[in-house]
Amino acid sequence: MPAYHPTTIRLHSNNCPHAVELWKLNTPYDRSIFHTGVIAHAILEEIGKNPDKDARQVADKIVEKYCSEGRAYDSIPEPPAPLADALEGAKLALDWHRKFPVPFGDGITHEHPFAFTDQWASVDYNDKTAKFRTLLDVVEIHEEYNSDTGETHTRAIIRDYKTSWVATYDELDSFQRRCQAVVVWLFYRPDFITLEIANLRLRCNFFKEIDCHAQQNMLQEWQDNISTAIRTLDKQLNPNPGAGCVQCQYSPYCEYFDSMYKSDDVYRKYIAAKEIVAKLEPQIRKIHKAKPPKRIGLGLVGYAQKKRKKILPTAQQTILQKWTEQDGTLHELFASMDLSIRVVEKIARKITSSKKEREQLIQQITKEEPYSSFGIHKDK
Ligand code: SF4
DSSP: OOOBOHHHHHHHHHTOHHHHHHHHTTOOOOOGGGHHHHHHHHHHHHHHHOTTSOHHHHHHHHHHHHHHTOEEETTEEEOOOOHHHHHHHHHHHHHHHHHSOOOOSTTEEEEEEEEEOTTOOBOOTTOTTOOEEEEEEEEEEEEEEETTTTEEEEEEEEEEEEOOTTOSGGGGGSHHHHHHHHHHHHHHOOSEEEEEEEETTTTEEEEEEEETTTTHHHHHHHHHHHHHHHHHHTSOOOOOOSGGGTTOTTGGGOHHHHHHHHSSOHHHHHHHHHHHHHHHHHHHHHHHTTSOOEEETTEEESOOOOOOOOOOTTHHHHHHHHHHHTTOOHHHHHHHSOOOHHHHHHHHHHHOSSHHHHHHHHHHHOOOOOOOOOSOOOOO
């Protein structure tokens, strides 16, 4: 049986057990959606490992290599990346490095490999007895002196670079994050762990601290959960087609997905159709970015020119002028306006001086309420 990654275990819960079976069979899947993120990661790693080199030149070399030779992931070769995706990845990495220079030096490891046997003995990443493997973007180990207590403690910082807009606070409690905390806890036995999401698109960090002594039971429970997952994945796994097929990397290669699409069950057919559209639309969008739409039968597929109303930059001034001409006050004008969440957040950013203050204000002036949202809702 193979060594599992956190992402393999996630296939079981996010998609279905059969997705793990397809993974075990090395079923190929489309990795092109990962190009931008892969290149951004590779550039940040190289900058961290070569602090004396010019970051721009480091990025250019990675782009040239990944767009000509391609790369290998876990010894499986991948085709070259499209130049546009690579350049986007390079921009994300360089912009990040400009704002948060990539750290280097003693105790800092970029692309830190971890591997463990089924009894949680640490082994080399490619060791045949490994049962659980993971590569962490950055691990920093620091000794910190507490002048109040006179004690020194060890802090491990685990940094995960993310290129998705939606990777924020919630991501700090994901299964992947728990796996990262467990492997660093077992390997370094630190006193504290700081989990960090470095969101390259949002250009901001999200943190969570774990006190490894006070929260030892929690870490132990996370470790036990990984052991249970590994034992489960070693078994023959039956398929469970359904909502999990949405965003399943194996849907184009899965017989159970095909049966679902061909079934007479309107719900199953609907799920399959949504997944097919989700896979096809990005491809068609990409083709037609610089191409006219394609005629199919009585209509066109691609981008069509349409018109919509946009508010001019002078609109606020014009409205204010007309309002005051009719003796209206600013207070009355403000009271007559419908505020959207987006506008409230924008104003809050301008009138507060810290993130905490902003969040408190937004909490004070907004409320959550239930509403009915139609679609496919996956189990959490
Ligand atoms: S497509 Fe659906 S049935 Fe097939 S592996 Fe993915 S989740 Fe499972």
